Amino acid sequence: MLHNDVAGIARAAEVLRDGGLLALPTETVYGLAADARNGAAVARIFAAKGRPTFNPLIVHVVSLETAEELVEVNAQAHALAKAFWPGPMTLVLPSKGRVADLISGGLDTLAVRVPAHPLARAVLGAFGGPVAAPSANPSGQISPTMAAHVVAGLGSAVEAVLDGGACGVGLESTILAPSEGGVRLLREGGVSREAVEAVVGPVVADLTPGRIEAPGQMERHYAPRTQVVLGSVATPGDVMIGFGAVGGDFTLSERGDLVEAAERLFATLHAADTLALTRGAQVIRVAEVPEVGLGRAINDRLRRAAR
Numbered sequence: 012m013l014h015n016d017v018a019g020i021a022r023a024a025e026v027l028r029d030g031g032l033l034a035l036p037t038e039t040v041y042g043l044a045a046d047a048r049n050g051a052a053v054a055r056i057f058a059a060k061g062r063p064t065f066n067p068l069i070v071h072v073v074s075l076e077t078a079e080e081l082v083e084v085n086a087q088a089h090a091l092a093k094a095f096w097p098g099p100m101t102l103v104l105p106s107k108g109r110v111a112d113l114i115s116g117g118l119d120t121l122a123v124r125v126p127a128h129p130l131a132r133a134v135l136g137a138f139g140g141p142v143a144a145p146s147a148n149p150s151g152q153i154s155p156t157m158a159a160h161v162v163a164g165l166g167s168a169v170e171a172v173l174d175g176g177a178c179g180v181g182l183e184s185t186i187l188a189p190s191e192g193g194v195r196l197l198r199e200g201g202v203s204r205e206a207v208e209a210v211v212g213p214v215v216a217d218l219t220p221g222r223i224e225a226p227g228q229m230e231r232h233y234a235p236r237t238q239v240v241l242g243s244v245a246t247p248g249d250v251m252i253g254f255g256a257v258g259g260d261f262t263l264s265e266r267g268d269l270v271e272a273a274e275r276l277f278a279t280l281h282a283a284d285t286l287a288l289t290r291g292a293q294v295i296r297v298a299e300v301p302e303v304g305l306g307r308a309i310n311d312r313l314r315r316a317a318r
Contacts, residue, residue: 099201
């Protein structure tokens with residue numbers, strides 16, 4: 012475990028330069044990072060996660076200018092980048108072919124993001140290059156929002172874990188495919204649809220489960236070991252996750268705050284899964300969350316976990 016100090020950041024950059032795997036915090040979730048230009052290192056990401064190679068990765072860079080070295084950035088993409096970078100938004104754009112081929116999963120596009128987390132930005136600056144970084148968890152399981160989640164899920168498959176505490180947003184990035192003809196929404200995430208539309212006008216929600224055009228589109232994803240069921244009425248023996256006025260063993264937000272619920276979602280699923288296994292419970296039941304703003308992204312994760 013690396014400390015979030017100058018020495019820890021320097022060691023993290025060294026791990027990346029040496030072709031190793033580094034778990035690092037972002038504002039969304041912890042990422043499993045490798046040098047995006049090193050094909051062997053990128054292949055290790057897929058192996059460590061058990062991730063199918065047709066499922067592309069997000070490349071993290073330190074600035075819009077760095078992104079422009081990797082992808083063709085159109086006018087819509089520029090507007091979105093100016094509004095939301097650094098931050099929890101990923102853009103899918105035509106690739107210039109300057110990263111390892113495996114990252115794109117056979118597509119001619121590349122998913123890029125400029126993270127806002129100060130530790131992620133410090134590591135990117137010290138490393139001096141693009142980093143491929145999907146969530147640092149076994150493929151299909153609950154995303155990690157604390158360093159302990161990474162260690163529990165991936166263990167010795169990672170050379171180092173940079174501990175940055177709990178992630179502030181707690182949901183993966185919103186994924187958008189901007190073109191001159193408009194913007195398609197490929198995954199709900201940490202930037203709400205309403206915020207995006209305030210910048211570029213109406214977007215087309217292209218959210219068909221299982222059609223892989225970008226990371227995070229697998230039909231089953233974010234799933235604990237225990238079955239997840241959506242609904243506010245628990246049966247005896249269930250582990251209950253509440254929201255707002257609906258209580259339970261855990262709550263996403265007692266006051267019904269969607270930002271708080273997003274931040275807590277994955278950590279709460281981890282804790283509920285542990286409790287369910289301890290109790291011998293068969294079901295984790297999650298109270299209804301409003302389908303507005305960040306609620307759409309929360310419900311997207313819950314629906315995929317419940318499949």
